[in-house]
Amino acid sequence: MDYQTKLADALRSVKDEGRYRVFADILRHRGDFPRATFHTPEGARDIVVWCSNDYLGMGQHPIVLDAMHRAIDECGAGSGGTRNISGTTHYHVDLEAELADLHQKEASLLFTSGYAANDATLSTLARVLGDCVIISDAMNHASMIEGIKRGGGPKRLWKHNDLAHLEQLLKDIDPEQPKIVAFESVYSMDGDIAPIGEICDLAHKYGALTYLDEVHAVGLYGPRGGGIAERDGVLDKVDIIEGTLAKGFGVMGGYIAGSSVLVDVVRSYAPGFIFSTSLAPVLVAGVLASVRHLKTSNVEREQHQERAATLRAKLAAAGLPVMMCESHIVPVMVGDPVICKQVTDDLLNDHDIYVQPINYPTVPRGTERLRFTPCPVHTDEMMDDLVRALDQVWTRRKIRRAA
Numbered sequence: 001m002d003y004q005t006k007l008a009d010a011l012r013s014v015k016d017e018g019r020y021r022v023f024a025d026i027l028r029h030r031g032d033f034p035r036a037t038f039h040t041p042e043g044a045r046d047i048v049v050w051c052s053n054d055y056l057g058m059g060q061h062p063i064v065l066d067a068m069h070r071a072i073d074e075c076g077a078g079s080g081g082t083r084n085i086s087g088t089t090h091y092h093v094d095l096e097a098e099l100a101d102l103h104q105k106e107a108s109l110l111f112t113s114g115y116a117a118n119d120a121t122l123s124t125l126a127r128v129l130g131d132c133v134i135i136s137d138a139m140n141h142a143s144m145i146e147g148i149k150r151g152g153g154p155k156r157l158w159k160h161n162d163l164a165h166l167e168q169l170l171k172d173i174d175p176e177q178p179k180i181v182a183f184e185s186v187y188s189m190d191g192d193i194a195p196i197g198e199i200c201d202l203a204h205k206y207g208a209l210t211y212l213d214e215v216h217a218v219g220l221y222g223p224r225g226g227g228i229a230e231r232d233g234v235l236d237k238v239d240i241i242e243g244t245l246a247k248g249f250g251v252m253g254g255y256i257a258g259s260s261v262l263v264d265v266v267r268s269y270a271p272g273f274i275f276s277t278s279l280a281p282v283l284v285a286g287v288l289a290s291v292r293h294l295k296t297s298n299v300e301r302e303q304h305q306e307r308a309a310t311l312r313a314k315l316a317a318a319g320l321p322v323m324m325c326e327s328h329i330v331p332v333m334v335g336d337p338v339i340c341k342q343v344t345d346d347l348l349n350d351h352d353i354y355v356q357p358i359n360y361p362t363v364p365r366g367t368e369r370l371r372f373t374p375c376p377v378h379t380d381e382m383m384d385d386l387v388r389a390l391d392q393v394w395t396r397r398k399i400r401r402a403a
Protein backbone atom coordinates (compact mmCIF):
# COMPACT_ATOMS: atom_id res chain seq x y z
CA MET A 1 0.00 0.00 0.00
CA ASP A 2 1.42 3.36 -1.06
CA TYR A 3 -0.07 5.47 1.76
CA GLN A 4 1.73 8.63 0.72
CA THR A 5 0.22 8.61 -2.78
CA LYS A 6 -3.22 7.75 -1.53
CA LEU A 7 -3.17 10.62 0.97
CA ALA A 8 -1.72 13.04 -1.59
CA ASP A 9 -4.53 12.07 -4.01
CA ALA A 10 -7.11 12.96 -1.38
CA LEU A 11 -5.52 16.39 -1.01
CA ARG A 12 -5.33 16.88 -4.78
CA SER A 13 -9.06 16.31 -5.15
CA VAL A 14 -9.78 18.98 -2.52
CA LYS A 15 -7.43 21.36 -4.37
CA ASP A 16 -8.96 20.54 -7.79
CA GLU A 17 -12.38 21.47 -6.43
CA GLY A 18 -11.00 24.80 -5.19
CA ARG A 19 -11.82 23.81 -1.59
CA TYR A 20 -8.29 23.62 -0.18
CA ARG A 21 -8.10 25.83 2.89
CA VAL A 22 -5.16 28.10 3.60
CA PHE A 23 -5.14 29.51 7.13
CA ALA A 24 -4.12 33.11 7.68
CA ASP A 25 -1.52 33.31 10.45
CA ILE A 26 -2.63 36.30 12.54
CA LEU A 27 -2.34 37.74 16.04
CA ARG A 28 -5.07 40.00 17.34
CA HIS A 29 -3.96 43.13 19.19
CA ARG A 30 -5.30 43.19 22.72
CA GLY A 31 -7.46 46.26 23.24
CA ASP A 32 -7.00 47.29 19.61
CA PHE A 33 -9.18 44.74 17.83
CA PRO A 34 -10.04 44.57 14.84
CA ARG A 35 -6.37 45.37 14.19
CA ALA A 36 -4.09 42.34 14.04
CA THR A 37 -0.64 41.32 12.87
CA PHE A 38 -0.50 39.12 9.79
CA HIS A 39 2.53 36.80 9.67
CA THR A 40 3.88 35.81 6.26
CA PRO A 41 7.16 34.23 5.08
CA GLU A 42 8.12 37.77 3.91
CA GLY A 43 7.57 39.24 7.36
CA ALA A 44 4.77 40.63 9.50
CA ARG A 45 2.41 43.54 8.83
CA ASP A 46 -0.71 45.07 10.32
CA ILE A 47 -4.15 44.29 8.93
CA VAL A 48 -7.80 44.95 9.78
CA VAL A 49 -9.88 41.81 10.45
CA TRP A 50 -13.37 41.79 8.87
CA CYS A 51 -14.42 38.18 9.38
CA SER A 52 -14.22 37.50 13.10
CA ASN A 53 -17.13 35.85 14.91
CA ASP A 54 -16.12 37.67 18.10
CA TYR A 55 -19.14 39.75 17.10
CA LEU A 56 -19.21 42.15 20.04
CA GLY A 57 -15.47 42.20 20.75
CA MET A 58 -16.13 40.51 24.12
CA GLY A 59 -12.92 38.50 23.60
CA GLN A 60 -11.12 41.81 24.23
CA HIS A 61 -13.39 43.24 26.91
CA PRO A 62 -11.56 44.34 30.10
CA ILE A 63 -14.22 42.71 32.32
CA VAL A 64 -13.64 39.36 30.61
CA LEU A 65 -9.85 39.64 30.63
CA ASP A 66 -9.78 40.65 34.31
CA ALA A 67 -11.94 37.66 35.25
CA MET A 68 -9.59 35.36 33.35
CA HIS A 69 -6.47 36.81 34.99
CA ARG A 70 -8.06 36.36 38.40
CA ALA A 71 -9.11 32.77 37.68
CA ILE A 72 -5.66 31.75 36.51
CA ASP A 73 -4.16 33.26 39.67
CA GLU A 74 -6.74 31.53 41.82
CA CYS A 75 -6.79 27.99 40.42
CA GLY A 76 -4.16 27.57 37.68
CA ALA A 77 -4.44 26.47 34.07
CA GLY A 78 -6.43 23.33 33.25
CA SER A 79 -9.41 21.71 34.98
CA GLY A 80 -7.48 18.47 35.50
CA GLY A 81 -10.22 16.04 34.59
CA THR A 82 -13.52 15.06 33.03
CA ARG A 83 -16.59 16.51 34.73
CA ASN A 84 -17.01 13.23 36.65
CA ILE A 85 -13.41 12.87 37.76
CA SER A 86 -12.38 16.11 39.50
CA GLY A 87 -13.11 18.39 36.51
CA THR A 88 -16.25 20.12 37.83
CA THR A 89 -15.03 23.42 39.24
CA HIS A 90 -17.21 25.95 40.96
CA TYR A 91 -16.94 28.13 37.83
CA HIS A 92 -18.61 25.37 35.78
CA VAL A 93 -21.47 25.07 38.27
CA ASP A 94 -22.01 28.84 38.33
CA LEU A 95 -21.95 29.15 34.54
CA GLU A 96 -24.48 26.34 34.05
CA ALA A 97 -26.86 28.12 36.44
CA GLU A 98 -26.28 31.43 34.64
CA LEU A 99 -27.00 29.90 31.21
CA ALA A 100 -30.13 28.07 32.40
CA ASP A 101 -31.39 31.41 33.73
CA LEU A 102 -30.45 33.20 30.49
CA HIS A 103 -32.76 30.90 28.52
CA GLN A 104 -35.36 30.48 31.29
CA LYS A 105 -34.78 26.71 31.39
CA GLU A 106 -34.43 24.33 34.33
CA ALA A 107 -30.88 23.27 33.49
CA SER A 108 -27.92 23.67 31.16
CA LEU A 109 -24.84 21.62 30.31
CA LEU A 110 -21.40 22.82 29.17
CA PHE A 111 -19.35 21.29 26.35
CA THR A 112 -15.89 22.11 25.07
CA SER A 113 -17.42 23.61 21.90
CA GLY A 114 -20.72 24.35 20.22
CA TYR A 115 -19.83 21.66 17.71
CA ALA A 116 -19.49 19.07 20.49
CA ALA A 117 -22.79 20.24 22.03
CA ASN A 118 -24.74 19.74 18.77
CA ASP A 119 -23.03 16.49 17.89
CA ALA A 120 -23.39 14.93 21.35
CA THR A 121 -26.94 16.11 22.07
CA LEU A 122 -28.59 15.19 18.77
CA SER A 123 -26.89 11.81 18.50
CA THR A 124 -27.68 10.96 22.14
CA LEU A 125 -31.33 12.00 21.98
CA ALA A 126 -31.85 10.00 18.78
CA ARG A 127 -30.39 6.88 20.41
CA VAL A 128 -32.09 7.25 23.78
CA LEU A 129 -35.53 8.01 22.31
CA GLY A 130 -35.25 5.05 19.91
CA ASP A 131 -36.27 5.23 16.23
CA CYS A 132 -36.55 8.99 16.59
CA VAL A 133 -37.05 10.91 13.31
CA ILE A 134 -35.04 14.08 13.08
CA ILE A 135 -36.49 16.71 10.79
CA SER A 136 -33.56 18.90 9.87
CA ASP A 137 -33.59 22.29 8.12
CA ALA A 138 -31.71 22.03 4.81
CA MET A 139 -29.29 24.80 5.83
CA ASN A 140 -28.34 23.34 9.20
CA HIS A 141 -24.72 23.55 10.34
CA ALA A 142 -22.29 20.63 9.86
CA SER A 143 -22.22 19.90 13.61
CA MET A 144 -25.96 19.19 13.65
CA ILE A 145 -25.77 17.11 10.48
CA GLU A 146 -22.94 15.06 11.99
CA GLY A 147 -24.86 14.50 15.25
CA ILE A 148 -27.96 13.40 13.34
CA LYS A 149 -25.89 11.01 11.23
CA ARG A 150 -24.18 9.52 14.28
CA GLY A 151 -27.54 9.07 16.00
CA GLY A 152 -28.24 6.49 13.30
CA GLY A 153 -32.01 7.12 13.18
CA PRO A 154 -34.26 8.20 10.31
CA LYS A 155 -33.87 11.75 9.02
CA ARG A 156 -35.99 14.10 6.89
CA LEU A 157 -34.60 17.20 5.19
CA TRP A 158 -36.94 20.15 5.39
CA LYS A 159 -36.77 22.99 2.85
CA HIS A 160 -35.04 25.95 4.48
CA ASN A 161 -37.48 27.90 6.71
CA ASP A 162 -40.45 26.48 4.73
CA LEU A 163 -43.38 26.00 7.13
CA ALA A 164 -45.64 24.27 4.58
CA HIS A 165 -42.99 21.69 3.77
CA LEU A 166 -42.28 21.16 7.47
CA GLU A 167 -45.97 20.49 8.13
CA GLN A 168 -46.20 18.06 5.22
CA LEU A 169 -43.24 16.07 6.59
CA LEU A 170 -44.64 16.09 10.15
CA LYS A 171 -48.03 14.86 8.91
CA ASP A 172 -46.44 11.91 7.13
CA ILE A 173 -44.70 10.56 10.24
CA ASP A 174 -46.48 8.11 12.55
CA PRO A 175 -47.95 10.20 15.40
CA GLU A 176 -46.59 7.68 17.90
CA GLN A 177 -43.02 7.91 16.61
CA PRO A 178 -40.64 10.25 18.53
CA LYS A 179 -39.51 13.25 16.47
CA ILE A 180 -37.27 16.28 16.79
CA VAL A 181 -37.43 19.41 14.63
CA ALA A 182 -33.86 20.77 14.47
CA PHE A 183 -33.07 24.25 13.14
CA GLU A 184 -31.11 27.48 13.68
CA SER A 185 -32.26 30.99 14.54
CA VAL A 186 -29.76 33.15 12.60
CA TYR A 187 -28.29 31.36 9.58
CA SER A 188 -24.77 32.65 9.44
CA MET A 189 -24.09 32.57 5.70
CA ASP A 190 -27.24 34.29 4.35
CA GLY A 191 -27.94 36.13 7.60
CA ASP A 192 -31.67 35.25 7.52
CA ILE A 193 -33.70 34.47 10.63
CA ALA A 194 -36.10 31.57 11.27
CA PRO A 195 -39.73 32.13 12.37
CA ILE A 196 -39.08 30.32 15.65
CA GLY A 197 -42.55 30.65 17.17
CA GLU A 198 -44.36 29.32 14.10
CA ILE A 199 -41.93 26.44 13.65
CA CYS A 200 -42.31 25.41 17.31
CA ASP A 201 -46.11 25.64 17.16
CA LEU A 202 -46.17 23.32 14.14
CA ALA A 203 -43.71 20.90 15.72
CA HIS A 204 -45.72 20.72 18.95
CA LYS A 205 -49.00 20.30 17.06
CA TYR A 206 -47.55 17.06 15.69
CA GLY A 207 -45.92 16.01 18.95
CA ALA A 208 -42.29 16.78 18.05
CA LEU A 209 -39.57 18.21 20.29
CA THR A 210 -37.91 21.44 19.14
CA TYR A 211 -34.10 21.83 18.98
CA LEU A 212 -32.76 25.31 18.23
CA ASP A 213 -29.15 26.27 17.45
CA GLU A 214 -28.80 29.91 18.59
CA VAL A 215 -25.03 30.01 18.03
CA HIS A 216 -25.15 33.21 15.93
CA ALA A 217 -27.63 34.92 18.25
CA VAL A 218 -26.70 34.33 21.89
CA GLY A 219 -25.27 37.47 23.42
CA LEU A 220 -26.36 39.41 20.32
CA TYR A 221 -30.17 39.48 20.45
CA GLY A 222 -32.83 39.72 23.14
CA PRO A 223 -32.95 42.14 26.07
CA ARG A 224 -30.54 39.93 28.08
CA GLY A 225 -28.63 38.36 25.20
CA GLY A 226 -30.79 35.21 25.26
CA GLY A 227 -30.96 35.10 21.45
CA ILE A 228 -33.76 35.41 18.89
CA ALA A 229 -36.12 33.19 20.94
CA GLU A 230 -35.80 35.69 23.79
CA ARG A 231 -36.22 38.67 21.41
CA ASP A 232 -39.38 37.11 19.95
CA GLY A 233 -40.76 36.16 23.36
CA VAL A 234 -40.90 32.44 22.52
CA LEU A 235 -38.27 30.95 24.87
CA ASP A 236 -40.90 28.64 26.40
CA LYS A 237 -41.68 27.12 22.98
CA VAL A 238 -38.14 25.87 22.44
CA ASP A 239 -37.46 22.54 24.16
CA ILE A 240 -33.68 22.53 23.67
CA ILE A 241 -31.52 25.59 23.00
CA GLU A 242 -27.92 25.13 21.91
CA GLY A 243 -25.35 27.91 21.94
CA THR A 244 -21.66 28.72 21.70
CA LEU A 245 -19.50 30.64 24.15
CA ALA A 246 -16.96 31.42 21.44
CA LYS A 247 -18.77 33.90 19.18
CA GLY A 248 -20.97 36.57 20.79
CA PHE A 249 -19.56 35.75 24.23
CA GLY A 250 -16.01 35.92 22.87
CA VAL A 251 -14.24 33.04 24.65
CA MET A 252 -14.70 29.30 24.05
CA GLY A 253 -17.08 26.41 24.73
CA GLY A 254 -20.65 25.37 23.96
CA TYR A 255 -23.80 24.38 25.82
CA ILE A 256 -27.38 23.21 25.76
CA ALA A 257 -30.26 24.39 27.94
CA GLY A 258 -33.56 22.56 28.51
CA SER A 259 -35.57 20.60 31.05
CA SER A 260 -33.72 18.98 33.96
CA VAL A 261 -34.56 15.47 32.76
CA LEU A 262 -33.42 16.10 29.21
CA VAL A 263 -30.15 17.72 30.28
CA ASP A 264 -29.56 14.91 32.78
CA VAL A 265 -30.00 12.32 30.02
CA VAL A 266 -27.38 13.99 27.83
CA ARG A 267 -25.08 14.35 30.85
CA SER A 268 -25.52 10.65 31.63
CA TYR A 269 -25.42 9.12 28.13
CA ALA A 270 -23.32 11.27 25.75
CA PRO A 271 -19.79 9.85 25.35
CA GLY A 272 -18.59 13.16 23.84
CA PHE A 273 -19.51 14.84 27.11
CA ILE A 274 -18.59 12.13 29.62
CA PHE A 275 -15.16 11.12 28.34
CA SER A 276 -13.65 14.52 27.57
CA THR A 277 -11.76 16.83 29.93
CA SER A 278 -13.92 19.75 30.99
CA LEU A 279 -13.29 23.33 29.87
CA ALA A 280 -10.35 25.04 31.58
CA PRO A 281 -11.65 27.12 34.53
CA VAL A 282 -9.92 30.20 33.13
CA LEU A 283 -12.15 29.97 30.04
CA VAL A 284 -15.28 29.38 32.11
CA ALA A 285 -14.46 32.38 34.31
CA GLY A 286 -14.11 34.57 31.20
CA VAL A 287 -17.42 33.34 29.80
CA LEU A 288 -19.15 33.88 33.13
CA ALA A 289 -18.06 37.52 33.15
CA SER A 290 -19.12 37.93 29.52
CA VAL A 291 -22.59 36.36 29.97
CA ARG A 292 -23.24 38.36 33.15
CA HIS A 293 -22.15 41.61 31.53
CA LEU A 294 -24.31 41.09 28.43
CA LYS A 295 -27.36 40.23 30.55
CA THR A 296 -27.50 43.81 31.76
CA SER A 297 -25.67 45.83 29.08
CA ASN A 298 -27.37 46.62 25.77
CA VAL A 299 -24.69 49.03 24.54
CA GLU A 300 -22.71 46.37 22.68
CA ARG A 301 -25.84 44.93 21.02
CA GLU A 302 -27.05 48.36 19.88
CA GLN A 303 -23.64 49.36 18.49
CA HIS A 304 -23.35 46.00 16.74
CA GLN A 305 -26.67 46.42 14.89
CA GLU A 306 -25.86 50.02 14.02
CA ARG A 307 -22.44 49.05 12.61
CA ALA A 308 -23.95 46.27 10.47
CA ALA A 309 -26.64 48.59 9.07
CA THR A 310 -24.07 51.31 8.33
CA LEU A 311 -21.74 48.95 6.48
CA ARG A 312 -24.63 47.51 4.47
CA ALA A 313 -25.71 51.03 3.45
CA LYS A 314 -22.18 52.05 2.46
CA LEU A 315 -21.71 48.92 0.31
CA ALA A 316 -25.09 49.36 -1.38
CA ALA A 317 -24.33 53.04 -2.09
CA ALA A 318 -21.15 51.94 -3.89
CA GLY A 319 -23.17 49.56 -6.10
CA LEU A 320 -21.60 46.46 -4.56
CA PRO A 321 -23.84 43.33 -4.50
CA VAL A 322 -24.46 43.23 -0.74
CA MET A 323 -27.17 40.80 0.35
CA MET A 324 -29.90 42.51 2.36
CA CYS A 325 -30.90 40.61 5.46
CA GLU A 326 -32.36 41.36 8.86
CA SER A 327 -29.40 40.13 10.95
CA HIS A 328 -25.89 41.38 11.65
CA ILE A 329 -24.24 39.37 8.86
CA VAL A 330 -23.13 41.32 5.77
CA PRO A 331 -22.58 38.97 2.81
CA VAL A 332 -21.35 40.28 -0.54
CA MET A 333 -22.00 37.96 -3.47
CA VAL A 334 -19.22 37.01 -5.90
CA GLY A 335 -20.64 33.81 -7.42
CA ASP A 336 -17.38 32.14 -8.47
CA PRO A 337 -14.89 30.28 -6.24
CA VAL A 338 -11.73 31.31 -8.11
CA ILE A 339 -12.65 35.00 -8.33
CA CYS A 340 -13.78 34.93 -4.71
CA LYS A 341 -10.32 33.76 -3.64
CA GLN A 342 -8.64 36.35 -5.92
CA VAL A 343 -10.70 39.13 -4.36
CA THR A 344 -9.67 38.18 -0.83
CA ASP A 345 -6.02 37.85 -1.91
CA ASP A 346 -6.17 41.35 -3.47
CA LEU A 347 -7.76 42.79 -0.33
CA LEU A 348 -5.12 41.28 1.90
CA ASN A 349 -2.08 41.91 -0.28
CA ASP A 350 -2.94 45.37 -1.63
CA HIS A 351 -5.18 46.83 1.08
CA ASP A 352 -4.26 45.08 4.39
CA ILE A 353 -7.88 43.96 4.73
CA TYR A 354 -8.58 40.43 5.88
CA VAL A 355 -11.79 38.61 4.95
CA GLN A 356 -11.96 34.88 4.28
CA PRO A 357 -13.56 33.68 0.99
CA ILE A 358 -16.66 31.54 1.64
CA ASN A 359 -16.82 28.74 -0.91
CA TYR A 360 -18.51 25.35 -1.37
CA PRO A 361 -19.34 23.27 0.70
CA THR A 362 -20.01 26.01 3.28
CA VAL A 363 -22.36 27.64 0.73
CA PRO A 364 -23.91 26.17 -2.48
CA ARG A 365 -21.80 26.34 -5.64
CA GLY A 366 -22.39 29.52 -7.63
CA THR A 367 -23.08 31.53 -4.47
CA GLU A 368 -19.46 31.98 -3.36
CA ARG A 369 -19.21 35.17 -1.36
CA LEU A 370 -17.41 37.43 1.06
CA ARG A 371 -18.93 37.47 4.53
CA PHE A 372 -18.25 40.59 6.59
CA THR A 373 -18.91 40.68 10.32
CA PRO A 374 -18.77 44.31 11.44
CA CYS A 375 -18.23 44.68 15.19
CA PRO A 376 -18.75 47.66 17.51
CA VAL A 377 -15.00 48.31 17.15
CA HIS A 378 -15.03 48.85 13.36
CA THR A 379 -14.88 52.62 12.76
CA ASP A 380 -16.46 54.63 9.94
CA GLU A 381 -12.97 55.20 8.58
CA MET A 382 -12.29 51.44 8.44
CA MET A 383 -15.60 50.98 6.62
CA ASP A 384 -14.77 53.69 4.08
CA ASP A 385 -11.36 52.06 3.48
CA LEU A 386 -13.08 48.71 2.97
CA VAL A 387 -15.66 50.05 0.51
CA ARG A 388 -12.98 51.91 -1.48
CA ALA A 389 -10.81 48.79 -1.65
CA LEU A 390 -13.72 46.60 -2.74
CA ASP A 391 -14.71 49.12 -5.38
CA GLN A 392 -11.19 49.00 -6.88
CA VAL A 393 -11.02 45.20 -6.79
CA TRP A 394 -14.50 44.89 -8.34
CA THR A 395 -13.41 47.09 -11.25
CA ARG A 396 -10.05 45.38 -11.69
CA ARG A 397 -11.53 41.85 -11.65
CA LYS A 398 -14.59 42.93 -13.70
CA ILE A 399 -17.07 41.48 -11.20
CA ARG A 400 -20.80 41.95 -11.53
CA ARG A 401 -22.22 44.90 -9.58
CA ALA A 402 -25.62 45.18 -7.95
CA ALA A 403 -28.58 45.28 -10.37
Ligand SMILES: *Cc1c(COP(=O)(O)O)cnc(C)c1O
Nearest residue numbers: 113114115141215244246253254
Ligand atom coordinates in the same frame (compact mmCIF):
# COMPACT_ATOMS: atom_id res chain seq x y z
C1 LIG B 1 -19.77 27.90 14.77
C2 LIG B 1 -21.05 27.11 14.79
C3 LIG B 1 -21.23 26.02 15.65
C4 LIG B 1 -20.10 25.46 16.45
O1 LIG B 1 -19.78 26.26 17.55
P1 LIG B 1 -18.26 26.25 18.08
O2 LIG B 1 -18.38 26.72 19.47
O3 LIG B 1 -17.48 27.13 17.18
O4 LIG B 1 -17.81 24.82 18.00
C5 LIG B 1 -22.47 25.42 15.74
N1 LIG B 1 -23.51 25.86 14.99
C6 LIG B 1 -23.37 26.88 14.11
C7 LIG B 1 -24.55 27.32 13.31
C8 LIG B 1 -22.13 27.52 13.97
O5 LIG B 1 -21.98 28.49 13.07
